[in-house]
Amino acid sequence: MKMLIRFGIIVYLAFLFVVPTAKGQIRKEIRIPDILGYQTLKCDFHMHTVFSDGDVWPTVRVQEAWREGLDVIAISDHIEYRPHSEDIDADLNRSYEVAKPLADQMGIVLVPAVEITRNMPPGHLNALFVKNANLLEREDWYEACVEAKEQGAFVFWNHPGWEVQQPDTMKWWPEHSRLLNAGILKGIEIYNDKQFYPKALNWAQEKNLVILGNSDLHEPSQQQYNGEDQKRPMTLVFSLDKTEAAIKAALLDNRTAVLFNDTLIGDRRFLTPIFIGAIQLKSKKLNLQNQDIKYLQIYNNSDIPFKLQQRQPSVGFSCPKEIILPPNRTVSIELTGISDEVAQMTTLKMFYEATNLITKRGENLPVNIDVPNK
Ligand SMILES: [Zn+2]
Ligand SMILES: [Zn+2]
Numbered sequence: 609m610k611m612l613i614r615f616g617i618i619v620y621l622a623f624l625f626v627v628p629t630a631k632g633q634i635r636k637e638i639r640i641p642d643i644l645g646y647q648t649l650k651c652d653f654h655m656h657t658v659f660s661d662g663d664v665w666p667t668v669r670v671q672e673a674w675r676e677g678l679d680v681i682a683i684s685d686h687i688e689y690r691p692h693s694e695d696i697d698a699d700l701n702r703s704y705e706v707a708k709p710l711a712d713q714m715g716i717v718l719v720p721a722v723e724i725t726r727n728m729p730p731g732h733l734n735a736l737f738v739k740n741a742n743l744l745e746r747e748d749w750y751e752a753c754v755e756a757k758e759q760g761a762f763v764f765w766n767h768p769g770w771e772v773q774q775p776d777t778m779k780w781w782p783e784h785s786r787l788l789n790a791g792i793l794k795g796i797e798i799y800n801d802k803q804f805y806p807k808a809l810n811w812a813q814e815k816n817l818v819i820l821g822n823s824d825l826h827e828p829s830q831q832q833y834n835g836e837d838q839k840r841p842m843t844l845v846f847s848l849d850k851t852e853a854a855i856k857a858a859l860l861d862n863r864t865a866v867l868f869n870d871t872l873i874g875d876r877r878f879l880t881p882i883f884i885g886a887i888q889l890k891s892k893k894l895n896l897q898n899q900d901i902k903y904l905q906i907y908n909n910s911d912i913p914f915k916l917q918q919r920q921p922s923v924g925f926s927c928p929k930e931i932i933l934p935p936n937r938t939v940s941i942e943l944t945g946i947s948d949e950v951a952q953m954t955t956l957k958m959f960y961e962a963t964n965l966i967t968k969r970g971e972n973l974p975v976n977i978d979v980p981n982k
Contacts, residue, residue: 638677639911639936641885643878646846646863649855651680653719653843654734654766654797654822658692659703660685660723662826666707672829674714676840680855682721683707684734687745687752689725700741717852723766724752728773729781733793735761737856750786757792762859764795764820769805778807788815795859799841799868800824801832806970809873813968818859819843819873821866841868846878870913873966879973883962886910887977890938894981896951902943904979908933916960919974924950927958943979954982 640648655669656662666683673681683703690696704720711718722741724733726749735744735756743759746752756763769778787793798808799821812819821841825832833840846863848854858864865874865882872879890905904927908914914933924947933939943956950956956979965973 633671633675635675636677639909640844640867641882641910643846643881643885646848646858647850648882649679649717649845649847649850650677650867651843651845651855652678652823652825652840653680653682653721653736653764653820654684654723654800655681655825656685656723657683657703657707658696659683659698660690661692664828666703667710668828669825670707670710670714670716670718672825673716676829678716678842679850680717680719680845681711682719682734682736684721684723684736686723686725687741700745704741717850717855719852719855724749724756729783730765730787731768731770731773732766733763733787734766735759735763736859737761737852753787753792754790757790762794762856763787763792764797764818765793765808766797766822767800767803767805767824768796768808768811769803770800778805780811788817794818795820795864797822798873799866801841802838804868804871809968809970813970816862818862818864819866819968820864821868821873837869839869841866843867844872844874844878867912871964871966872912874968876967876973879962879965879967880975882910882912883914883965883973883975886912886914887933889977889979892980894943894956894979896946896956896981902946903940904943905938905940906931906933906977907938908935911935913964914975915963916975917963917972918959919961920959922956922958924953925956931960951981955979956981 638650642648657666685703708718719736720738721736738761739759744752744755795818796808796812798805798819801824820843823840844865845858847858865878886908888907890907894902913935916931918929925943926945927943928941958977961972961974963972
């Protein structure tokens, strides 16, 4: 009996200490609609660890990404700048190898990458999907880039407007033309950390470069972004599925957009379906006959707010000049001055532009809201 009681106490204590401490981590999902038969993947292709000049161990980058709702990351430690090398003596593939098992377990796609880190020109370049990063350690920067190409890497220009390297004006150098013409340079960061480079967006449009927006994390993520006025930027990739091969194919096919602090930049062919996919009219039909005031409920089911400004008045009725559709909220707007003629129509048309959805040409995205009546 005594034995049994003792055993019971042991079991009880085991539960007391083991079970309640088994707390889970929490992931914040980011809701952005899938479009055109593609999955909308949230990606960050630029960050550092203690294997170069970052402050954290590679697995921490995976955990941060998971908690912050990302699907894909690339740890891109510097090839030529490794200030912790006296303490961490490892080859250039090591940060990837350390993070990979956890990434697999957590369902984060980890893309093998490095940052080619040179003075301007050509500055800093990320090479994604490298097969062996060690072979990119070359005296000559161009040879490193050729090696990246031979490994099938996707190469993009990092922080092209970084003041340390472009102090006076942001310049496109002949070296970048050389990389572009050789089919090596495929993309450009239009946003890095907390900085937007409108000029890089112009270059992307002119030269058909893929646009990217990345964190370039060195500190722990929560230290670098407070989540309120500074959110972690990301590259949206419209991919057939969540595999490394499909993500690479999507990048090569120029299927990206960049999200930073509630501004979304990308090709119209992606932005329009994102807006349409995020918006639902709550009231199915207005039934306007014999009414002169009606309310329309619009639900934004995404995590991107939409800031709408009227771009041309509607015919036969009035609607607000400005509408803000906050994330995951329903907004009721008033339609007034409805003419008898409009009350008989089957669809009412409203014409806006979204001031926080910017096309690759740098223009606000025009959006129409068609409201069924009758
Ligand atoms: Zn850099
Ligand atoms: Zn970097």
